[in-house]
Amino acid sequence: MSLAWEEIAVTGGLTYEDYLLFPEDGRRHELIGGDHYMTPAPTVVHQRFLRNLSHILSEYVTKNKLGEVLFSPIDVVISPGDVVQPDLIFISNNRRQRLTPKNVQGAPDLVVEVISDASRRLDRKLKRNLYGRYDVLEYWLFDPDLRLAEIFRRDEAGRLVKAAEYEDEGELTSPLLPGLVIDLKLLWPEEV
Numbered sequence: 799m800s801l802a803w804e805e806i807a808v809t810g811g812l813t814y815e816d817y818l819l820f821p822e823d824g825r826r827h828e829l830i831g832g833d834h835y836m837t838p839a840p841t842v843v844h845q846r847f848l849r850n851l852s853h854i855l856s857e858y859v860t861k862n863k864l865g866e867v868l869f870s871p872i873d874v875v876i877s878p879g880d881v882v883q884p885d886l887i888f889i890s891n892n893r894r895q896r897l898t899p900k901n902v903q904g905a906p907d908l909v910v911e912v913i914s915d916a917s918r919r920l921d922r923k924l925k926r927n928l929y930g931r932y933d934v935l936e937y938w939l940f941d942p943d944l945r946l947a948e949i950f951r952r953d954e955a956g957r958l959v960k961a962a963e964y965e966d967e968g969e970l971t972s973p974l975l976p977g978l979v980i981d982l983k984l985l986w987p988e989e990v
Contacts, residue, residue: 813878826871830924832879837916840885844912846987847942848885851910851980855888858978865890865907866897873901874909876932882925886910888974905932907974913941926950930958936974945986 811832820827826837840848848869856867869886876882888908889897896904909929911921921939929937929950937950937958947970951961964970970980 811879814873814875814881817873817881826883828883828920829879829881830920830928835920835924837914837920840912841914843942843987844885844914847912847940847985850985850987851940852886854980854984855886855975855978858975859888862975862977863891864888864975865892865894868902874906875901875903876905876928880928880932882928884909884925885912890974905929905934907934908936908938908972909934910938910940913939914943926958934958936972938970940985942986945982947982 812829812834813832814829817827817829820834824839826839828835828837852867852869859865859867866889867886868889870883872883872887874882874884874887884906887902887906887910889902890907893904893907896902896906909925911917911925913921926937926939935952939948939950940946945966947962947964947968948960949962949964949970949972950958951973953959962968962970964982966986967981967983970982972978
């Protein structure tokens, strides 16, 4: 027997089956370690930044036939108790089997989160730790308000560690996307 989503949200130990009962209310619902997290809809600044980055990545990945770029909302089911909706993901051709008609089953190669005040702790700590436990190869965090980019990659020991940090400008490259150079000045949106 399933509980109503309000009851489930306070019980902990939630799974993807419980997650499917959450309302479609315009907020981002996610599970991390079986705990429910909810953030409000993104801001205009957030969406402009995501549009800029998505355009650059999608064009490059498509042109070079490297895999697929997808953006939120899309369920990424990393484990039964870990279901997230990253702002943007890259799935390489090697992981294409993780794409299903309904969701992504397993970790993407690249996860991108655009930080807002409402998601700062969730993105910087909880999600970074989650992606570090699973096989996410790179995690990019962008803060459009501070014009800050933090890039995390797997080190030789297999840990997800900070590999680069950019403030305002710089050229972002990635071993996942050989030959791609992103001029960060082109990503930061103009104020509303």
